[in-house]
Amino acid sequence: MNLQITNMVPGLDAATRVAAAGFIQPLTPALRMDVEQHLAEGALVQSVLADGVVVGFAIYRLFEIATARVLYLAGIILDPKIQGRHLAAQSITLAAAELHATHLGLRTQSLRMWFVGERLTEGRWGPHPHRTFSAEEQVLGTELSERIHGGGRFPFLPGFYGTSLYGAKPIHRDTITQAWWDSICDFEAGDGVVCLGRLPSR
Numbered sequence: 001m002n003l004q005i006t007n008m009v010p011g012l013d014a015a016t017r018v019a020a021a022g023f024i025q026p027l028t029p030a031l032r033m034d035v036e037q038h039l040a041e042g043a044l045v046q047s048v049l050a051d052g053v054v055v056g057f058a059i060y061r062l063f064e065i066a067t068a069r070v071l072y073l074a075g076i077i078l079d080p081k082i083q084g085r086h087l088a089a090q091s092i093t094l095a096a097a098e099l100h101a102t103h104l105g106l107r108t109q110s111l112r113m114w115f116v117g118e119r120l121t122e123g124r125w126g127p128h129p130h131r132t133f134s135a136e137e138q139v140l141g142t143e144l145s146e147r148i149h150g151g152g153r154f155p156f157l158p159g160f161y162g163t164s165l166y167g168a169k170p171i172h173r174d175t176i177t178q179a180w181w182d183s184i185c186d187f188e189a190g191d192g193v194v195c196l197g198r199l200p201s202r
Contacts, residue, residue, distance in 0.1 A: 014054040022077035024167030042158035071101035111181040121197030
């Protein structure tokens with residue numbers, strides 16, 4: 001299988017199909033509308049292709065806050081058949097280089113996405129079970145939260161989504177970190193977590 005990440009907005013039908021598979025949800029008009037809205041918001045949209053067929057996509061925005069250039073991952077979804085190949089990390093690395101980002105931010109219910117950010121920021125990632133945000137990071141995160149959803153308590157957003165985003169809860173094999181994540185993010189209640197970290201200098 002030839003996998004490729006390219007700067008290309010996927011067709012709406014293909015993107016909706018991938019979203020349904022990735023989120024383990026049925027194909028519905030509401031899902032299609034949500035995908036269409038997210039695609040329109042992207043400053044940079046990537047498609048993941050397998051032998052030329054769309055099997056994933058990622059949507060990014062860039063926020064300049066004080067001296068930081070925050071790459072915000074507005075959404076990434078991959079067909080389950082290609083998950084586990086580090087494509088999310090590759091996608092973020094490409095986008096960060098193209099947009100000259102200094103920081104990475106994302107909002108999620110999934111510990112798997114938390115781990116992607118934690119690896120890419122080399123320990124400068126939060127929230128984290130073993131470190132707290134600095135005062136500077138807290139200010140940056142609060143401003144990012146204001147930009148992406150008009151406020152809310154950073155980094156925890158109780159009931160933000162209203163319900164779970166996925167048809168099945170994403171579980172990580174690291175059971176200790178999973179237990180910590182479950183203590184800060186109630187999947188069934190639709191909680192969200194805003195994550196933020198500094199990217200390594202290039």
